[in-house]
Amino acid sequence: MLDRNKDRILIVGLGLIGGSYAQGFRRAGFHVGAVTRSRESIDYALGNGIIDSGTNTLDREYISGFDVIVFSLYPKTLLSWIRDNQDMIKPGALLTDVTGVKCSVVYDIQRMLRNDIEFVGAHPMAGREVYGVQNSSADILKDANYIVTPTPANTPAAIETCREIGRILGFGRIATLSPEEHDRMIGFLSQLTHCIAIALMNSHETEHLAEYTGDSFRDLTRIARINENMWSELFLMNKQALLQEMDLFIDQITRIREAVRTDDEQLLRQMMLKSTRRRICFDKK
Amino acid sequence: MLDRNKDRILIVGLGLIGGSYAQGFRRAGFHVGAVTRSRESIDYALGNGIIDSGTNTLDREYISGFDVIVFSLYPKTLLSWIRDNQDMIKPGALLTDVTGVKCSVVYDIQRMLRNDIEFVGAHPMAGREVYGVQNSSADILKDANYIVTPTPANTPAAIETCREIGRILGFGRIATLSPEEHDRMIGFLSQLTHCIAIALMNSHETEHLAEYTGDSFRDLTRIARINENMWSELFLMNKQALLQEMDLFIDQITRIREAVRTDDEQLLRQMMLKSTRRRICFDKK
Numbered sequence: 001m002l003d004r005n006k007d008r009i010l011i012v013g014l015g016l017i018g019g020s021y022a023q024g025f026r027r028a029g030f031h032v033g034a035v036t037r038s039r040e041s042i043d044y045a046l047g048n049g050i051i052d053s054g055t056n057t058l059d060r061e062y063i064s065g066f067d068v069i070v071f072s073l074y075p076k077t078l079l080s081w082i083r084d085n086q087d088m089i090k091p092g093a094l095l096t097d098v099t100g101v102k103c104s105v106v107y108d109i110q111r112m113l114r115n116d117i118e119f120v121g122a123h124p125m126a127g128r129e130v131y132g133v134q135n136s137s138a139d140i141l142k143d144a145n146y147i148v149t150p151t152p153a154n155t156p157a158a159i160e161t162c163r164e165i166g167r168i169l170g171f172g173r174i175a176t177l178s179p180e181e182h183d184r185m186i187g188f189l190s191q192l193t194h195c196i197a198i199a200l201m202n203s204h205e206t207e208h209l210a211e212y213t214g215d216s217f218r219d220l221t222r223i224a225r226i227n228e229n230m231w232s233e234l235f236l237m238n239k240q241a242l243l244q245e246m247d248l249f250i251d252q253i254t255r256i257r258e259a260v261r262t263d264d265e266q267l268l269r270q271m272m273l274k275s276t277r278r279r280i281c282f283d284k285k
Numbered sequence: 286m287l288d289r290n291k292d293r294i295l296i297v298g299l300g301l302i303g304g305s306y307a308q309g310f311r312r313a314g315f316h317v318g319a320v321t322r323s324r325e326s327i328d329y330a331l332g333n334g335i336i337d338s339g340t341n342t343l344d345r346e347y348i349s350g351f352d353v354i355v356f357s358l359y360p361k362t363l364l365s366w367i368r369d370n371q372d373m374i375k376p377g378a379l380l381t382d383v384t385g386v387k388c389s390v391v392y393d394i395q396r397m398l399r400n401d402i403e404f405v406g407a408h409p410m411a412g413r414e415v416y417g418v419q420n421s422s423a424d425i426l427k428d429a430n431y432i433v434t435p436t437p438a439n440t441p442a443a444i445e446t447c448r449e450i451g452r453i454l455g456f457g458r459i460a461t462l463s464p465e466e467h468d469r470m471i472g473f474l475s476q477l478t479h480c481i482a483i484a485l486m487n488s489h490e491t492e493h494l495a496e497y498t499g500d501s502f503r504d505l506t507r508i509a510r511i512n513e514n515m516w517s518e519l520f521l522m523n524k525q526a527l528l529q530e531m532d533l534f535i536d537q538i539t540r541i542r543e544a545v546r547t548d549d550e551q552l553l554r555q556m557m558l559k560s561t562r563r564r565i566c567f568d569k570k
């Protein structure tokens with residue numbers, strides 16, 4: 001169990017999600033520190049009551065003062081940060097993250113990690129189309145899904161603490177999946193849908209079409225506004241799962257294309273009935 | 286110019302859109318009649334002040350009493366209705382429709398039509414995921430796009446009256462496109478996006494995924510709940526345009542797949558930058 005009077009939380013990477021975590025922890029009464037590259041972000045967060053302390057340098061004395069560290073970094077940066085700086089971490093500390101892919105970070109981290117600290121992966125399914133600590137808010141975590149992705153290397157106590165973090169921050173649903181299950185699920189529900197939105201917007205000069213657009217096209221392409229540096233990294237770090245999901249989807253859309261080409265009205269109807277039946281489960285209760 | 290004290294409006298096909306048109310015309314002070322297959326729909330519409338009169342039989346005397354006829358039928362039913370019953374229509378009447386495809390209905394209708402009546406195609410880009418006159422409301426037309434699709438066979442006066450109908454019903458933007466331009470646009474913005482949603486929902490057993498779903502997947506697949514009879518007809522009646530749009534899209538998604546497979550981070554970033562730039566134009570002002 002985390003103790004707000006004893007356990008100090010460090011956020012590494014103070015962007016949209018890192019800043020939102022910081023605010024959620026502070027609201028719950030924890031002492032929150034931050035390490036991030038930009039001095040400006042630290043100053044903003046200090047000035048706006050988002051953190052209790054913070055630094056943009058790698059200070060051994062500072063970092064070793066924290067009991068829980070949440071990494072909110074791009075996947076490759078996360079791996080190199082831990083490789084290069086784990087010797088600064090307090091013995092017994094719990095490490096977790098917010099990365100959108102799991103297999104390609106969790107196992108590498110656990111392999112290289114010191115024996116006296118533990119890392120449990122987690123993925124908060126929250127976000128916005130804007131970036132930076134300036135746009136952060138504990139409210140974006142509220143009612144979102146939070147997925148803990150333990151491996152056989154993790155202890156029950158650390159897994160439970162990681163789930164507790166989800167409860168402290170006000171997430172709506174707290175789930176546990178293996179890194180593999182997580183990556184397959186995210187490959188389909190999130191990465192494939194982003195690929196589709198990108199492909200749609202790349203299909204055409206679309207400027208003149210905006211005036212004819214209904215809500216369905218607008219909804220479908222909202223996620224085509226995308227942080228190209230983060231998402232290209234996420235796609236490639238989930239390559240196998242994403243390729244598999246793309247192939248399943250391309251097969252199905254090609255099947256529809258063939259049904260249209262050959263006037264196969266019956267197959268079209270069958271596929272529509274199936275999509276209608278399956279989609280009903282996704283309506284919000 | 287339409288005259289609310291003189292011009293009587295007939296709705297043929299009293300479903301969601303037909304019923305919404307009826308309410309909009311009545312609200313504007315017009316006398317509105319209806320012909321539809323179901324006696325129940327007529328009774329409901331009469332009982333709820335949606336129409337002034339109505340019948341579920343094909344009555345020459347009744348039908349010949351109207352100056353404007355709006356057809357709100359599936360495309361094939363529209364074609365056969367006009368072929369079989371146009372002799373009942375009053376000389377000088379203006380005919381229009383609400384069909385979601387244009388080339389394959391407008392030209393055929395104009396070819397077979399009597400010389401003393403005129404048909405101008407139109408497409409209200411409005412709808413809901415529910416059906417029937419019971420769900421109709423003039424409000425669903427408000428601020429939606431309304432597209433008039435005249436051909437060289439149309440007179441300026443009839444085209445203008447058809448645009449006037451859009452203004453009377455409170456549409457937001459009234460545009461004029463050729464049937465060919467309309468079908469290309471709708472093939473991309475509407476039909477292709479429906480194909481994508483159907484293909485996505487056909488890719489997987491998805492029931493167990495609903496609990497992990499974020500808003501983007503939910504938004505993207507909302508239109509996967511689809512009227513299979515109407516949409517399979519619409520797809521096949523816009524076959525050439527739809528196939529062309531599907532091919533453009535399949536090319537782009539295959540390009541993304543190849544970039545993922547070959548770790549081409551630069552191409553992924555380029556495509557994301559393009560999609561982000563283009564998508565900005567679609568944000569509601």
